[in-house]
Ligand SMILES: C[S@@+](CC[C@H](N)C(=O)[O-])C[C@H]1O[C@@H](n2cnc3c(N)ncnc32)[C@H](O)[C@@H]1O
C-alpha cells in the first residue's frame with residue numbers, strides 16, 4: 001500500500017510518514033499541490049493521499065480539484081484532508097470536490113487508522 | 126494500602142456497582158483515587174476508604190466509583206453492531222411493526238452518549254420516520270449522564286469512529302465543539318441507572334419494552350454471577366425476539382438457554398427466545 005503525504009510543514013510530513021509506515025504504508029512526500037501532482041504522475045498506484053489545505057504554490061483544495069478532474073483519478077486514490085481548516089463550510093467544500101474523509105489537526109495514529117478504515121482501507125501492516 | 130481498607134474498598138465496589146477487583150489490584154485503587162486527594166483534603170488511599178465508609182452515598186463515594194470505571198467510548202464502536210441494526214434488525218422490526226410502530230432501544234452503560242448517538246444516526250439513515258425510534262441511554266455515573274444529555278463533543282471525540290459525512294449531517298459546530306442536532310437529540314433520553322440494582326427494571330420500564338439492548342464493555346467488570354443477574358434483569362425489560370448486543374469479547378453467560386445466537390458478519394448477536 002502506498003500513501004502520498006502532502007504538507008508544507010516538514011514536521012507534519014515526517015510525523016504522518018512515520019504513522020503511515022507503522023500502519024504498513026510506503027510513504028511518498030510532497031510539499032505543495034504542484035509537487036503532489038508530479039508525484040501522482042510518477043506514482044499513479046498511490047492508494048491514499050493525506051492532504052494539507054494551506055500550502056504555498058498550489059493549495060490542497062486546488063490540487064484536489066485538479067486530481068479529481070483527471071479521468072483516471074475521478075475516485076481513486078482516496079483523499080483524506082489533514083488540516084487546521086476546521087470550519088464546517090471547508091468540510092462541505094472539500095467533500096463536494098471529492099475528498100473522502102477529513103481530519104482536523106491535531107491528530108494521532110489511532111485517528112489516522114480509524115479514518116483509513118472509514119475510506120475502506122484497512123491498516124496494511 | 127492497609128489490608129483492612131483495601132478489603133473494605135473491594136466489597137464497597139462490588140456491592141455498589143458489581144465491580145469485582147482482584148486481590149492484586151491495590152495499585153489500581155491507589156492510582157485512580159490519587160487525583161481526588163487534593164479536592165477532598167485527604168492524605169492517601171486509606172483516608173479515602175475511611176471517608177467513603179462514613180458516607181457511602183456522598184459525593185466522594187460517587188467520585189470514587191466514577192474513577193474506578195472507565196468511561197472510554199467512541200462513535201460507531203466496533204462498527205458491526207450498527208451495520209447489524211441497518212441491515213438486519215431494523216428491516217425485521219419495520220416488517221414486524223409496520224411503518225409507524227414504535228421501536229425502543231436501550232444503551233445500557235451509555236457513558237458519555239456516543240453509543241446512543243450512533244444508534245440514533247443509524248436509525249435516521251435507515252428507518253423511515255425515524256422519530257418513532259426511542260433510545261434510552263443509562264449509566265450509573267452522574268457525570269457521564271450529564272455529558273450525554275448536553276450532547277456537545279470535542280473535536281477529538283467527533284473524530285473517533287465517526288465519518289465526516291455523519292459529522293456534517295448530524296452535528297452543529299460551536300467553535301471547536303460539536304453539538305448533536307435537535308432532531309437526533311429528540312430521539313434520545315439519558316438517565317441514571319445502576320445495572321446491579323434490583324430496581325433496574327422498574328426504573329427503565331416506561332421506556333420499554335426494548336427491541337434492542339446494547340450492553341457493551343461493561344459486563345467485563347462483573348463477576349460471572351453478577352453478569353448473569355444483570356442479563357436476567359435486562360432480559361425482563363425486553364420484547365420476545367429482541368436483540369442483545371454485547372461487547373465484541375463478551376457473552377451473555379448465565380441463562381444461555383434463553384438466548385439464540387445469531388451470526389452477523391462473523392460476529393455474535395443474541396436474540397431472546
Ligand atoms: C467503557 S464504558 C462503555 C461505553 C459504551 N457502552 C461502549 O461500549 O463504548 C463503561 C461504562 O459502564 C458504566 N458502568 C460501570 N458499571 C456500571 C453499573 N453497575 N451500572 C451502570 N453503569 C455502569 C461506567 O460508568 C462507564 O460509563
Ligand SMILES: [Mg+2]
Nearest residue numbers: 008052054055
Ligand atoms: Mg499547511
